[in-house]
Amino acid sequence: xxxxxxxxxxxxVSAGAAPSFADPIEDKAAICSACHGENGIxxxxxIPIIWGQNEGYIYIELRDMxxxxxxxxxxxxxVENLERDDMMALAAYFxxxxxxxxxxxxxxxxxxxxxxxxANSGQCGACHQSGFKGAGTQPRLAGQTYEYLLKxxxxxxxxxxxNNDWMTSLLKxxxxxxxxxxxxxxxxx
Amino acid sequence: MLKKLGLAVACIGAIGLFASYxxxxxKPEVNKKEIxxxxxxxxxxxxxxxxxxxxxxxxxxxxxxxxxxxxxxxYPARQINVSNVSRLRPAWIFQTDVIDSLETSPIVxxxxxxxxxxxxxxxxxxxxxxxxxxxYRHKMGPITTYCCGPNNRGVAVYGDMVYLATLDxxxxxxxxxxxxxxxxxxxxxxEKGYSETMAPTAVKGMILIGTNGGEYGIRGFVKAxxxxxxxxxxxxxxxxxxxxxxxxxxxxxxxxxxxxxxxxKAAYQKLGPDLYQxxxxxxxxxxxxxxxxxxxxFVVGNPSPDLDGSIRPGDxxxxxxxxxxxxxxxxxxCHFQYIAHDVWDLxxxxxxxxxxxxxxxxxxxxxxxxxxxxxxxxxHDAKDCSLIRYSEAMVPQENMWVLPTKDGARMLPGANGGVxxxxxxxxxxxxxxxxxxxxxxxxxxxxxxKYPDGKLWLGGAFKVIPTEEQWGNITAVNYNTGxxxxxVKTQQPMIGGILATAGGLVFAGEGNGxxxxxxxxxxxxxxxxxAGAGVNAPPSSYTVEGKQYIVVGAGGNTQIDYKRGNSIIxxxxxx
Numbered sequence: 201x202x203x204x205x206x207x208x209x210x211x212x213v214s215a216g217a218a219p220s221f222a223d224p225i226e227d228k229a230a231i232c233s234a235c236h237g238e239n240g241i242x243x244x245x246x247i248p249i250i251w252g253q254n255e256g257y258i259y260i261e262l263r264d265m266x267x268x269x270x271x272x273x274x275x276x277x278x279v280e281n282l283e284r285d286d287m288m289a290l291a292a293y294f295x296x297x298x299x300x301x302x303x304x305x306x307x308x309x310x311x312x313x314x315x316x317x318x319a320n321s322g323q324c325g326a327c328h329q330s331g332f333k334g335a336g337t338q339p340r341l342a343g344q345t346y347e348y349l350l351k352x353x354x355x356x357x358x359x360x361x362x363n364n365d366w367m368t369s370l371l372k373x374x375x376x377x378x379x380x381x382x383x384x385x386x387x388x389x
Numbered sequence: 390m391l392k393k394l395g396l397a398v399a400c401i402g403a404i405g406l407f408a409s410y411x412x413x414x415x416k417p418e419v420n421k422k423e424i425x426x427x428x429x430x431x432x433x434x435x436x437x438x439x440x441x442x443x444x445x446x447x448x449x450x451x452x453x454x455x456x457x458x459x460x461x462x463x464y465p466a467r468q469i470n471v472s473n474v475s476r477l478r479p480a481w482i483f484q485t486d487v488i489d490s491l492e493t494s495p496i497v498x499x500x501x502x503x504x505x506x507x508x509x510x511x512x513x514x515x516x517x518x519x520x521x522x523x524x525y526r527h528k529m530g531p532i533t534t535y536c537c538g539p540n541n542r543g544v545a546v547y548g549d550m551v552y553l554a555t556l557d558x559x560x561x562x563x564x565x566x567x568x569x570x571x572x573x574x575x576x577x578x579x580e581k582g583y584s585e586t587m588a589p590t591a592v593k594g595m596i597l598i599g600t601n602g603g604e605y606g607i608r609g610f611v612k613a614x615x616x617x618x619x620x621x622x623x624x625x626x627x628x629x630x631x632x633x634x635x636x637x638x639x640x641x642x643x644x645x646x647x648x649x650x651x652x653x654k655a656a657y658q659k660l661g662p663d664l665y666q667x668x669x670x671x672x673x674x675x676x677x678x679x680x681x682x683x684x685x686x687f688v689v690g691n692p693s694p695d696l697d698g699s700i701r702p703g704d705x706x707x708x709x710x711x712x713x714x715x716x717x718x719x720x721x722x723c724h725f726q727y728i729a730h731d732v733w734d735l736x737x738x739x740x741x742x743x744x745x746x747x748x749x750x751x752x753x754x755x756x757x758x759x760x761x762x763x764x765x766x767x768x769h770d771a772k773d774c775s776l777i778r779y780s781e782a783m784v785p786q787e788n789m790w791v792l793p794t795k796d797g798a799r800m801l802p803g804a805n806g807g808v809x810x811x812x813x814x815x816x817x818x819x820x821x822x823x824x825x826x827x828x829x830x831x832x833x834x835x836x837x838x839k840y841p842d843g844k845l846w847l848g849g850a851f852k853v854i855p856t857e858e859q860w861g862n863i864t865a866v867n868y869n870t871g872x873x874x875x876x877v878k879t880q881q882p883m884i885g886g887i888l889a890t891a892g893g894l895v896f897a898g899e900g901n902g903x904x905x906x907x908x909x910x911x912x913x914x915x916x917x918x919x920a921g922a923g924v925n926a927p928p929s930s931y932t933v934e935g936k937q938y939i940v941v942g943a944g945g946n947t948q949i950d951y952k953r954g955n956s957i958i959x960x961x962x963x964x
C-alpha cells in the first residue's frame with residue numbers, strides 16, 4: 201500500500217487546483233496520472249490500468265470507494281471530494297482513452313488450457329464477456345497488469361475487497377495457485 | 390431467473406470466449422442508408438391494430454414476438470410442410486456486426502424484417518433478399534447491470550414505429566422506415582439493477598414492457614407507455630406491499646417445500662413491511678393479450694435474493710406466479726403462484742399462451758398455458774387463473790424440494806429448468822404444446838449476504854455438477870390431458886424457442902448449431918441444417934411474393950456458452 205504515493209497524490213491534488221488547466225475534467229484527471237500513468241501505463245504494477253476500462257465500471261468503483269464499500273488508502277483521499285457528476289465525467293474521460301499494451305507474456309498453451317477449464321467452471325465469460333473485455337459495469341480483465349489482477353482477486357477472496365459478494369464467493373472456490381494462473385493468462389491476453 | 394451456465398460439461402472450450410467482437414468498443418449511431426420503399430405492396434408498412442389482431446391468421450407477416458397476441462407461435466402458412474421440408478435450404482444469410490448471443494424473434498411486416506442483436510442493435514432487412522435497409526446501433530449508457538448475457542429478444546411494431554427495450558433500461562421508439570430515433574424513455578434506473586432484454590408488446594396505443602433484475606434486488610413491474618409519446622400510462626408492481634400470501638406449504642403440484650412457517654411468521658413481523666422494495670419479481674417475457682376480455686397474462690420471476698429465503702419470509706407474492714391484469718389500467722385481476730417462497734430460482738419465465746383447453750370436466754374453456762423451469766406445463770382457467778392441471782414432468786425431477794445448504798444440495802431440475810425463457814409453441818388443432826427443455830444437474834448453495842446496492846444478489850450459488858451428463862429434449866404435451874405425446878432427446882440442453890406451423894412441422898435449434906424440423910404429430914426429424922453457431926433463438930416464418938420462409942438467428946448463447954455467431958438465416962424451398 202505505498203504510503204509515499206498517497207502523499208504524492210495529495211500534493212498533486214493541490215497542484216491541480218491551480219488554474220493551469222482549461223478543461224475542468226482534464227484538471228481532475230491529471231491527478232490520476234500520478235499513479236495510473238501519464239500515458240495509461242500505471243507507475244506501479246499493483247496499480248490497475250484505467251485507460252480504456254469500461255465506463256460504467258470506472259464509475260461504480262469510484263462510487264464504491266467513496267461509500268467505503270471498497271477500501272484503499274491511496275484512492276480514499278482522491279474520491280473523498282468527488283461528486284457523482286465528477287465520477288461520471290472521469291469515467292467517460294478514461295473510458296475513451298485507448299487501452300495501453302503492457303506487452304505481458306502470453307500464457308503457455310498448457311496454462312491456457314487449464315485456464316479454459318477454470319473459466320468454464322467459474323463461468324467467467326458470462327459476465328466478463330467475449331475476449332474478457334467486459335462491458336458496461338463489468339470490468340475488462342484482458343491485458344490488465346498481472347500484479348494487480350492477482351492482488352485484487354486475492355483481496356476479493358480474503359474479503360479485503362468487499363464490494364462484490366459474488367466475486368468473493370466465487371473466488372473462494374479457487375486455490376491461490378489457480379488464481380495466480382488465471383491472473384497470468386488474463387494479463388497476457 | 391438467473392440462468393446458470395452449464396459450463397462444467399459444455400464442450401465448447403472457453404477458448405471460444407476469446408473470439409473478439411467489436412460491439413462494446415464501437416461508438417453506436419444511426420446508419421441512415423437510402424430508404425427503399427416497401428416493395429410490391431406499396432406503402433403498407435403501417436402496422437394497424439387490426440393487422441396486429443389478425444396476426445394469428447396472417448400467413449404473410451410475423452407481427453408479434455410470439456406470433457400473435459395469444460402467443461401460440463403457430464404459423465398458419467403451409468407451403469413448407471411435412472412432405473417437402475426435406476428440400477428446405479438457405480435463401481439468404483445476413484451477418485450482423487455483433488458476434489454474440491442471438492435471442493431475437495425476427496418480426497416481418499410486408500416484406501421488411503426487423504432483427505436485433507446483443508447490445509441492442511436493430512437491423513431492418515429486405516425479407517426476400519436479406520439486404521440491409523437500415524441499422525440502429527444503440528448508444529449504450531455507461532451503466533448496465535444484467536446477469537445473463539447482453540441479449541435482446543426483438544422489437545415490437547406499431548403504426549410507423551419500431552420499439553426496442555435496451556440493456557441500459559431504456560424504451561426506444563424508432564422510425565420504421567429509417568431507423569431514426571423518435572423518442573427514448575428511461576424504464577427504470579440501471580444502477581439499481583434494472584435492465585431489459587425482452588421484446589416489448591404493442592397493443593391499443595400502448596407499449597408494454599416488463600423488466601429484468603430479480604438477481605439484483607429490484608422491485609419488478611410491467612409498465613405501459615403511450616406508443617406515440619412515450620408517456621407512462623400505468624405501472625403494475627409485481628411485488629405488492631403485502632407480500633406474505635397464504636403461507637403455502639406445498640407447490641402447485643402438491644409437493645412439500647419444507648418451509649418453517651412458524652419461523653417465517655415471526656421473521657415477517659419484523660421484516661415484512663420493507664420487503665417489497667427489493668423482493669425482485671422480474672418479468673422476462675411478453676404477456677399474452679386477450680382482446681375479448683381486455684386482459685393480459687404474464688408470469689413473474691424469482692424473488693431476490695435467489696437462494697436465501699431467511700431474509701424474505703412469506704410467500705413473496707407475486708414471484709413465481711401467473712398474473713392477469715386489466716389491459717387498460719394495469720389493475721390486478723387474478724394470480725396463481727407456482728412456488729411460494731422459492732429458494733431454488735425455479736421460477737416462471739417462459740411466455741404464457743392463451744388457447745381453448747379442456748377443463749376438469751372435459752368442457753372446452755379459455756385457458757392459459759405456461760411451461761415452468763420445474764419441467765411441467767401448467768394449464769390454467771383464464772377466468773380466475775386457477776390451475777386445471779399440470780403435465781407429466783418433461784425432465785427428471787429428483788430430491789424436490791430439498792433446501793439449499795452451505796455445501797450444496799443436489800436437486801433436479803437444475804436452476805435453468807426444465808423450460809427457461811424459451812417460448813413454447815402449440816398446435817391448437819391437435820391440442821399439443823411443444824416445449825424445449827434442459828437437463829443440467831446442479832447443487833444449490835445458500836450463503837446469506839446483505840443487499841449489495843444494485844449488484845448481483847443471489848444469496849448463494851447454483852453449481853453445475855461437472856461429472857453428471859447434461860442433455861435436452863423437445864417435448865410435445867397434450868394440454869387437455871397433461872400426458873406427453875412424444876419426446877425427442879437432444880445432445881445438449883435446449884434454450885431458444887420453437888415454432889409450429891400449419892404445415893405439420895415444428896422447428897427448433899440446438900446449441901451445437903443444428904436447426905431441425907420435426908413432424909409435429911410424431912416428433913420424427915424431417916430436416917437438419919448445420920448453422921455453424923448455436924441456434925438458440927425462436928424461429929419465425931413469413932411469406933413474400935408467394936414464397937414461404939422460415940428464419941432464425943444463429944448467434945449462440947452466453948448463458949449456456951454455446952458457440953457464438955452473427956447470422957440471421959432465412960430458408961425457403963427451391964423454385
